[in-house]
Amino acid sequence: NAGVTQTPKFRILKIGQSMTLQCAQDMNHNYMYWYRQDPGMGLKLIYYSVGAGITDKGEVPNGYNVSRSTTEDFPLRLELAAPSQTSVYFCASSYITSGRTDTQYFGPGTRLTVL
């Protein structure tokens, strides 16, 4: 199993440009998440999905959009990039059953710079 994969690893965007961060998992996990990590701030949840076709906002959703058409893929879309979106983005997945908090498996991250 490859686990959670993310592409690209690095990207530089100009203000106002758009891009999609790709995330895929091959573990048949039902839950998938997008986080951003800024220095000294830990990880903040952007969006999450409990299954194909179902998404919901996290703590910092403004400026981002997601979709989940398959179990495996969970892309994150930035429509109008702003310098405040400079960050490291992590995708994660987990298999959640009722009554327990399970392990979240993280991808290697995408380092995005908006200039």
Add this chain to the structure above:
Amino acid sequence: TQLLEQSPQFLSIQEGENLTVYCNSSSVFSSLQWYRQEPGEGPVLLVTVVTGGEVKKLKRLTFQFGDARKDSSLHITAAQPGDTGLYLCAGAWEYGNKLVFGAGTILRVKS
């Protein structure tokens, strides 16, 4: 404002020393997790604690969940250079749901 406050923010120690990292909140969590993250990689789960007062050991690492389920600590005995990394605590209010992360503690163990 962080819902989960971690201290210290940065710790630099010599190989063989002991250390404790703290994770505190005013909120009650149903469970709390500790992750370790190395540069250029995503966080990796170390442990999940779910019961107030619970203590879990993972080799030289000891994790404790506070009785009131508002705080946790990570104690490392005889630290080694391989323990170097960013340690993150994360709380969940509902089982299996969204996690709230602390800002992390950067640990550097010098040989």
